[in-house]
Amino acid sequence: MVKAIAIDGPSASGKSTxxxxxxAELGFIYVDSxxxxxxxxxxxxxxxxxxxxxxxxxxxxxxxxxxxxxQDGAAVFSIDGxxxxxxxxxxxxRESVADVASIPEVRKFVVESxxxxxxxxxxxxxxxxxxxxxxxxxxxxxYLDADPEERAMRRYRELxxxxxxxxxxxVMESLKKRDKIDSTRKTDPLVVAPxxxxxxxxxxxxxxxVQTVVDAVKG
Ligand code: ADP
Ligand code: CDP
Numbered sequence: 001m002v003k004a005i006a007i008d009g010p011s012a013s014g015k016s017t018x019x020x021x022x023x024a025e026l027g028f029i030y031v032d033s034x035x036x037x038x039x040x041x042x043x044x045x046x047x048x049x050x051x052x053x054x055x056x057x058x059x060x061x062x063x064x065x066x067x068x069x070x071q072d073g074a075a076v077f078s079i080d081g082x083x084x085x086x087x088x089x090x091x092x093x094r095e096s097v098a099d100v101a102s103i104p105e106v107r108k109f110v111v112e113s114x115x116x117x118x119x120x121x122x123x124x125x126x127x128x129x130x131x132x133x134x135x136x137x138x139x140x141x142x143y144l145d146a147d148p149e150e151r152a153m154r155r156y157r158e159l160x161x162x163x164x165x166x167x168x169x170x171v172m173e174s175l176k177k178r179d180k181i182d183s184t185r186k187t188d189p190l191v192v193a194p195x196x197x198x199x200x201x202x203x204x205x206x207x208x209x210v211q212t213v214v215d216a217v218k219g
Contacts (some may be wrong), residue, residue, distance in 0.1 A: 001138050002028075002140065004123040005217060006130035010190060011143035012151035012158075014201045014209055015126035018144060021210035023073060023124040026217065030074040031117055033127030033134070036110045037101040038088035043079050044100065051096035058105045068113065069122050075115075084180050090164075094174065098181035101128075109185050124214060128182055131193030140217050141196035144209070 003141070007019050016032060023030035040061045041051060045181075049056045067078045076083060077196040100106055100181065114134050117123060125134065131141035136206075159166045182190045192198060197216060201209050 001105075002122045002138075002217070003215070004125050004130070004135040004138050004140045005140040005142070006135050006196070007055070007124065007126040007142045007144060007213070008128055008131050008190065008192065008193060008196070009126075010151065010173050010182065013144040013145055013146050013155075013156040014206065017206055018201075018209045019124045019126040020074075021206065022213045022217075023212050025210065026122070026123045028124045029070055029117070029120055031114065031123050031125040033110065033114055033125055033130060034076075035088055036113060037106070038075060038093050038097050038139050039079055039084060040106055040110070041093045041097045041100040042084050042087055045092055045096070051100050053104075053105045057100055059126070061106060061109060066113065067115060070085065075117050075120065089215060093165075094178075097182075098178045098185075102181060102185040102187065104187045128190040129188040131196050132191060135186050136193070141193045142213055142216075143192045143196045143198045145198060145200050146202040148172070148179070161196060173198065 002187060005022065006027055007015050007022075009015050020030050022028070040057065043064050044057045046062050051059050062081050065081070069076055111134055114125065127134070130182050131138065132145070149172075152168070154173050155175060156166060156168045156171040159171065198211060199212055
């Protein structure tokens with residue numbers, strides 16, 4: 001049985017959309033690992049903790065009650081009884097999540113939580129370190145990429161469609177800043193996992209990317 005298909009890559013490379021498509025096609029459980037880093041960040045913000053204060057963030061994370069379950073084919077979590085969804089996408093979380101995700105204790109907590117999800121069944125898990133750290137033995141590893149300009153435009157269009165008041169150049173700057181933090185941090189930086197298939201989606205449709213992954217898994 002396949003434990004986990006690992007899909008890594010930078011922001012707005014298509015990981016979430018492609019992973020959901022692959023999970024639906026194969027009947028696997030979809031897992032958004034970034035949501036957990038966002039969850040830790042959101043919990044800190046709502047408790048009034050400064051996201052740059054590592055000790056406080058760790059304390060806040062460990063003192064919260066976390067529960068994991070599967071809903072509509074996806075792994076979901078609650079924090080102190082609340083299930084944040086839209087809250088995780090807000091600007092405040094987006095601006096601080098890469099700093100929070102650079103804290104080694106936060107990464108340890110999230111990685112262990114993610115690994116425990118294999119008890120639910122076969123997973124399609126997307127993130128930054130799934131093929132390198134969370135499931136390094138997976139035979140199915142993919143690294144999605146796309147040009148930064150294309151990724152920033154995708155994210156911008158998505159935010160505008162969601163009714164957010166955003167400026168294209170600010171989205172571009174925020175994405176570049178997060179790319180830099182994610183790829184240069186000391187603990188588990190974003191790199192292509194050994195053995196991963198790199199897919200550049202700059203000029204591919206979503207359907208083409210999903211099919212490329214599904215075909216590789218089905219052999
Ligand atoms: P990530 O999870 O890597 O941040 P998403 O899956 O959220 O990326 O994709 C960001 C946006 O880009 C979404 O609105 C999605 O529909 C769009 N998108 C993703 N892949 C493609 C693609 N190959 N072609 C066009 N749009 C895409
Ligand atoms: O959707 P997007 O790619 O913009 O972000 P995300 O997948 O929700 O991840 C948000 C942030 O969490 C990233 O910028 C990383 O800092 C961190 N993250 C990580 O460090 N490792 C992962 N496996 C997933 C996310």
